[in-house]
Amino acid sequence: MAFTAASVTLLILFTTLLLVPRFTGYVLRAALRSAGWFLKNRTNGRREVILSRVRLEEEDYRSRNPYSTAGPEDEDWEKVDSAPGVAKNGEPLGENWEGIIGFFHPFCNAGGGGERVLWAAVKATQERWPKATCVIYTGDHEVTKTTMVERAETRFNIRLHAPTIVLLYLSTRKYVLSSMYPHMTLLGQSLGSLIVAVDAFNLLAPDIYVDTMGYAFTIALSKYLFPLVPTGAYVHYPTISTDMLESLDDGTGVKGLNSGAGVGWKGVAKKRYWKLFARLYGWIGSKVDVVMTNSSWTSAHIDSLWGPSRKNLEHAKVTVVFPPTAxxxxxxxxxxxxxxxxxxxxxxxxxxxxxxxxxxxxxxxxxxxxxxxxxxxxxxxxxxxxxxxxxxxxxxxxxxxxxxxxxxxxxxxxxxxxxxxxxxxxxxxxxxxxxxxxxxxxxxxxxxxxxxxxxxxxxxxxxxxxxxxxxxxxxxxxxxxxxxxxxxxxxxxxxxxxxxxxxxxxxxxxxxxxxxxxxxxxxxTEEEFGRKWLIALEKLISQQRRLAKSTKT
CATH class of the missing domain: 3.40.50.2000 (Glycogen Phosphorylase B;)
Incomplete structure (x- = not known):
């Protein structure tokens, strides 16, 4: 799908929202919410097609595997589903949840640790909520779903249930490549991720939106477009950190790619730019309903950057969920x-x-x-x-x-x-x-x-x-x-x-x-990751149920 004029308009609206005074912000919020309503209604047809296709693939799978009662590996249920969850409204949080979870992961075929986390998260989700649909927004046009499922097994030894996985292909992934932004790379990639996010939401508006690659700006956009869609983030690495700022003054040359780059007028300008970006990144944290980080180091930096803006959120605490390892x-x-x-x-x-x-x-x-x-x-x-x-x-x-x-x-x-x-x-x-x-x-x-x-x-x-x-x-x-x-x-x-x-x-x-x-x-262990991932996802599903119910009353 080509990048449309409507997408450009949405990007301009959101960027302006970040920079303009409060009154104008109210107007832009209303405009973005209207744009979200339009996108949701526009993609409802595709949503029905996707769910219908999932049902057909599930029926075909059952017919070929008549003794299967769960997802990819029945025995794994005991590992992550030892007790059914219960929402605050008293309804069970078990396998009867049939919504769509959108995973924003433009490089799902990269084969690194981040991809292991993605597929382990999808697997745990499938085993707990087999009727949920896991949609992956990806730019890997060269791989089919069959190829991707096979690669997850051969590369990570993670066996997935193919019928409830859907790959939606992005046409704008180039806008998050660092090579696109030789200068002001952090800001360029972050704003570029908004273009890719608009591309994703043009394909489908999910019931729950989760960023698993570190494109936090897309979560803020999702929150403005779709206020009733809970958002989650699994943070592998903060986009900016105090360590990065300190590295600019490092004279040893061992603190990353920007070690010692704070020298001269360019270095001073870079410091100021990074500090301003850190403030903007801190505000973004207030738009994430549930935050998971992959380590104590990441958690400390995210707490420092996002903590002040998350104080009033229902799930303000950042949770460390160590990545799954075999x-x-x-x-x-x-x-x-x-x-x-x-x-x-x-x-x-x-x-x-x-x-x-x-x-x-x-x-x-x-x-x-x-x-x-x-x-x-x-x-x-x-x-x-x-x-x-x-x-x-x-x-x-x-x-x-x-x-x-x-x-x-x-x-x-x-x-x-x-x-x-x-x-x-x-x-x-x-x-x-x-x-x-x-x-x-x-x-x-x-x-x-x-x-x-x-x-x-x-x-x-x-x-x-x-x-x-x-x-x-x-x-x-x-x-x-x-x-x-x-x-x-x-x-x-x-x-x-x-x-x-x-x-x-x-x-x-x-x-x-x-x-x-x-x-x-x-x-x-993978089992420990699955257990903590499901605790976090239960919070989002509970919130989604509650918000969906409130719109009907």
Whole structure:
């Protein structure tokens, strides 16, 4: 669908609402509400077609699986549906809710941790409310629903119930790409997300709207267009944070892509722009009915930015819902003991999307330094040469493809090409194999919001060497009271030294650290994610029921 003049008008109205005095704001609110009424009525026909198609696909599924009584895996119901929910009006919150939940996730095929959260959330929703329809607003035109469901299973080992999933394809996703905004990127992407949101609402107005990618401005737009549609956000990373502002004055060069960029008149202008944007972002938080964050680090920043504007909301408290990780499967698939130690190779594994902020270049340089130091010691001459294995997804037709090309060039320049392996878009069995045979798992992103890959390292018994910041420092690679569960580092020297220290541990201590890390990872299971996700979603469904009932009386 082409981007229409009506969409441009909506964007102008909403942007003006952010910037103009209060009286004019009332007028614009009324205009946006009228536009929302128009969009809702305009998409009612598509809504009926979608629900009719879902019913037909469900009937076809039942006819082919006559003994199925639940969603994709009946046994999973016991894990997340131990007790039926009850709304405040006394009505059950169980499987009789038949509304549409719209998940805003323009890159649902990216294959990263955010996508694992999306599909795990959809799965938990399906198991609790099998009659609900999960609509995904996506820009991935190259994938069909069948392909996407298969990819969720092969990449994440998440089995979905296809009939109640609907993909609605956006035609404007390019407006949220950072490459579109060489200057004022934060504001550009945020306003660009409004264009994509208008595109989404032109396709369908949902009963509940949830942003699972971090485009918070779209939630505010939804709230103005559809006041009776509850809104939720699963925040992986705050769009702006106090850490980002502080990084502008950092002289070490280790605090992200903008480290030390606050110098000169341009730096001063950037600081002022970021501070103004932080105020605007803080106001946006007041439009989100239920907020979930993926880590203690993210929660602290969201509380700081959004907390003041959320004081009067029904569900003002921000909830930490750790991302789902395949801890149970990794525990059952991979042994960790003295005997299994012999099968471990001196390999360093980095599982992360091939994007600049993941800082693969730091790992490559640290690995090269580690190998140089190792070669200087004659005692290592008879030992096998360590290997660096980089596994990650690549968003096609994006800057990611150029980025991985540059990383390969860097490996060549550092003379570690023969010891470095790049694996793009690996299947889950491939990832599982490397988790079972590698010795070290690493992550070099500054302020990684959580670090699903790091939890996978721990659950598989790898010794973690991670950046001393963000989620890995606050939640994952921590001492649980019985000893270290890995190493933390910041600079190339520190990473190189940690690689050496991890491999040089006596076997007994290696096994002990692996087991401590494995025990620690039990905090991040898929079952625990599903339980907390459903608690949050019950709040939105209860609110939706209450609002829908109030309009009928």
């Amino acid at each position: 801890v149970s499967e990794l525990h059952s698939s991979i042994e960790v003991n003295s005997a299994s130690e012999a099968t471990r190779e001196p390999s360093i594994l980095y599982i992360a999307q091939f994007r600049p902020e993941k800082n693969h270049s730091l790992v490559l340089r640290a690995f090269a330094q580690f190998l140089d130091e190792r070669r200087k010691d004659p005692a290592n001459a008879s030992l096998p040469t360590p290997k660096l294995i980089l596994i990650g997804s690549v968003r096609h037709a994006s800057p990611d493809e150029t980025h991985i090309y540059n990383l390969r060039l860097l490996a060549h320049e550092l003379h570690i090409r023969e010891q470095t392996e790049f694996i793009c878009d690996a299947s889950w069995p491939t990832i599982l194999s490397h988790l079972g045979t590698s010795s070290i798992g690493t992550n070099a992103m500054w302020n990684e919001h959580f670090g699903i890959g790091v939890v996978e390292y721990q659950a598989a018994g790898l010794i973690s060497v991670v950046h001393d910041s963000g989620g890995p420092r606050e939640d994952i690679v921590i001492d649980m009271g019985d000893g270290a569960t890995g190493f933390r580092a910041t600079t190339e020297d520190e990473f190189a030294a940690a690689f050496e220290a991890a491999l040089a541990l006596p076997q007994e201590e290696k096994v002990a650290m692996r087991l401590r890390a494995r025990k620690s990872a039990l905090r991040f």
